[in-house]
Amino acid sequence: MVTGNSSRHPVARQYEVAANLEQSIDKSVHRSWLTWLTSQQTFWVSMAAVVAVVVLGLASDVFATQQNLFNVTRNFAFVAIIAIGMTAVIISGGIDLSVGAVLVLSGMVVGMQMNAGASIWVAIPLALAASLGVGAFNGLMIAYVGMPAFVVTLGMLSIARSVAMVLSNNRMVYEFGPDQPQLLALGGGFVDLWLPWLGQIQIPSPVLFLLVMLLGAAFFFRWTRWGRYLFAIGGNERAATVTGVPVKLVKVSVYMFCSLCAGMAGILEVGWLGTITTSLGQGMELSVIAAAVIGGANLSGGMGTAFGAVVGAALLEVIRNSLILLGISTFWQGTFVGSFIIIAVLFDRLRARDANE
Amino acid sequence: MAILELTGVSKHFGAIRALSNVSLTLNPGEVVGLMGDNGAGKSTLVKIVAGNYPPSDGTMTMLGRKVAFHKPSDARRAGIEIVYQDLALCDNLTAAENVYLGRELMRGFGPFRILNYAAMFKRAGELFAELKSETRPRDLVRRMSGGQRQAVAIARTRLSDAKIVLMDEPTAAISVRQIAEVLSLVRRLREQAIAVVLISHRMPDVFAVADRIVVMRRGEKVADKAIAKSSPEEVTGLITGAIEAA
Numbered sequence: 001m002v003t004g005n006s007s008r009h010p011v012a013r014q015y016e017v018a019a020n021l022e023q024s025i026d027k028s029v030h031r032s033w034l035t036w037l038t039s040q041q042t043f044w045v046s047m048a049a050v051v052a053v054v055v056l057g058l059a060s061d062v063f064a065t066q067q068n069l070f071n072v073t074r075n076f077a078f079v080a081i082i083a084i085g086m087t088a089v090i091i092s093g094g095i096d097l098s099v100g101a102v103l104v105l106s107g108m109v110v111g112m113q114m115n116a117g118a119s120i121w122v123a124i125p126l127a128l129a130a131s132l133g134v135g136a137f138n139g140l141m142i143a144y145v146g147m148p149a150f151v152v153t154l155g156m157l158s159i160a161r162s163v164a165m166v167l168s169n170n171r172m173v174y175e176f177g178p179d180q181p182q183l184l185a186l187g188g189g190f191v192d193l194w195l196p197w198l199g200q201i202q203i204p205s206p207v208l209f210l211l212v213m214l215l216g217a218a219f220f221f222r223w224t225r226w227g228r229y230l231f232a233i234g235g236n237e238r239a240a241t242v243t244g245v246p247v248k249l250v251k252v253s254v255y256m257f258c259s260l261c262a263g264m265a266g267i268l269e270v271g272w273l274g275t276i277t278t279s280l281g282q283g284m285e286l287s288v289i290a291a292a293v294i295g296g297a298n299l300s301g302g303m304g305t306a307f308g309a310v311v312g313a314a315l316l317e318v319i320r321n322s323l324i325l326l327g328i329s330t331f332w333q334g335t336f337v338g339s340f341i342i343i344a345v346l347f348d349r350l351r352a353r354d355a356n357e
Numbered sequence: 358m359a360i361l362e363l364t365g366v367s368k369h370f371g372a373i374r375a376l377s378n379v380s381l382t383l384n385p386g387e388v389v390g391l392m393g394d395n396g397a398g399k400s401t402l403v404k405i406v407a408g409n410y411p412p413s414d415g416t417m418t419m420l421g422r423k424v425a426f427h428k429p430s431d432a433r434r435a436g437i438e439i440v441y442q443d444l445a446l447c448d449n450l451t452a453a454e455n456v457y458l459g460r461e462l463m464r465g466f467g468p469f470r471i472l473n474y475a476a477m478f479k480r481a482g483e484l485f486a487e488l489k490s491e492t493r494p495r496d497l498v499r500r501m502s503g504g505q506r507q508a509v510a511i512a513r514t515r516l517s518d519a520k521i522v523l524m525d526e527p528t529a530a531i532s533v534r535q536i537a538e539v540l541s542l543v544r545r546l547r548e549q550a551i552a553v554v555l556i557s558h559r560m561p562d563v564f565a566v567a568d569r570i571v572v573m574r575r576g577e578k579v580a581d582k583a584i585a586k587s588s589p590e591e592v593t594g595l596i597t598g599a600i601e602a603a
Contacts, residue, residue, distance in 0.1 A: 231449060
């Protein structure tokens with residue numbers, strides 16, 4: 001040692017550094033589930049939704065009533081179902097702007113078919129087939145022709161709604177033939193459920209659909225090759241290609257899945273409203289994308305969860321509902337929804353910066 | 358017997374002669390450093406071996422049998438694996454998921470098959486241990502050092518029974534300590550009797566690990582000799598053309 005005031009031998013100090021390094025590596029390996037949980041955007045969005053619900057329950061006499069909660073859950077179910085499909089597309093690094101138009105197209109196919117006297121067993125498969133067809137077209141143009149998803153689905157947004165207008169001659173359809181009760185029950189019905197403490201509650205049938213979709217999608221995202229490939233393609237498409245992932249096929253399938261979600265939501269919404277006009281679902285793609293993004297889907301691809309999409313949609317609906325209940329002008333809705341989108345992404349940005357340091 | 362033998366391989370792109378009359382032999386457990394300036398034909402040669410495109414002329418044999426690759430998966434099936442310069446990793450997935458990308462392990466029966474994460478984590482962990490790398494299977498690739506990322510890309514080649522591993526500039530953009538890590542990974546592959554082709558600009562790395570050196574210039578092979586009988590000065594001369602051939 002040359003310098004007198006250095007108390008420790010350099011080798012000893014080196015060991016110390018190495019030990020510290022080991023410790024910190026250890027720490028990062030054995031991160032507790034709590035750390036993991038708090039690092040998830042979905043967790044914070046869920047917390048925000050819970051806080052909003054509690055505050056509203058205290059601030060408004062109406063919010064916590066069963067009828068209002070019934071309405072809130074049903075209203076957000078439509079957006080949430082599509083947001084699950086949208087999340088899959090966003091995970092793969094794409095975007096689908098045509099969901100609102102697919103929703104009305106699907107609804108219109110069901111409506112016109114049943115209006116003409118067709119059975120619900122014919123009308124619904126036809127509507128779903130139309131939705132899948134739209135998705136397949138989107139996917140083929142994007143994956144095989146190599147066009148940007150934004151452009152293809154923007155075009156489809158226009159086409160699908162216009163086809164719905166042509167089909168219906170832009171009329172309002174409200175008579176659904178002999179199977180009308182089944183259609184109305186499908187979208188507007190509910191299931192009684194008896195729960196401890198809460199007693200008997202009514203679950204709107206779109207919410208049941210949503211739950212099935214959520215569980216199915218969460219399972220497929222995590223436990224199947226298809227799910228892994230979505231994340232791989234969104235993370236690094238070239239890497240997926242050179243490792244033998246059928247990138248094009250997966251891309252086509254994910255747009256078909258998203259359109260299918262929109263088509264199902266369309267059928268349910270027609271059943272709920274008991275009527276359909278060509279303005280149904282206008283601008284809905286923005287709420288759906290907002291729900292997915294608030295729920296943690298990253299528009300640059302490779303990130304997102306089905307649960308997050310549902311929570312994002314729920315949060316949006318709770319905000320909307322609360323503004324109405326609290327007597328705040330509905331003109332403010334856009335400001336609140338927009339702020340939440342920006343805050344959610346801002347949060348993600350800050351977290352990403354932390355992770356890089 | 359030679360694991361791979363190229364005889365009189367040429368490649369034209371229209372009027373451009375990218376590769377002319379190149380013959381090359383690869384033996385099991387041999388590390389060959391492939392050197393040359395930009396545009397010398399290294400990557401064309403590698404792409405032909407990897408099945409990205411067929412040669413215009415000449416033949417390829419593996420273990421004495423004639424082969425023709427029409428696409429990269431053909432080459433892969435024949436036991437030729439490539440470690441790309443950018444490593445072709447998905448940052449958002451774990452090390453194990455990257456290793457198994459495109460060849461996931463499944464469990465279940467019939468159409469009811471789900472991903473077998475436990476087996477993938479376990480096997481990937483074994484592969485990393487085999488490569489003596491500190492990479493952990495459950496870590497996201499995003500959080501890894503350059504050396505660990507290399508280990509993930511190399512572990513991928515160990516999944517199948519690869520006979521030849523082509524490595525494109527594996528030491529181009531990483532730190533000195535990580536370079537040492539990568540070179541030891543190359544030695545691990547050699548121990549497993551795998552033939553490694555190391556495409557590199559970095560003379561010290563090639564001299565540190567290669568058994569044989571092949572120098573390309575203007576689409577022709579100008580040298581092919583044991584590393585012990587060459588020197589960095591000679592190779593530099595061969596690359597630039599100051600020395601005609603050796």
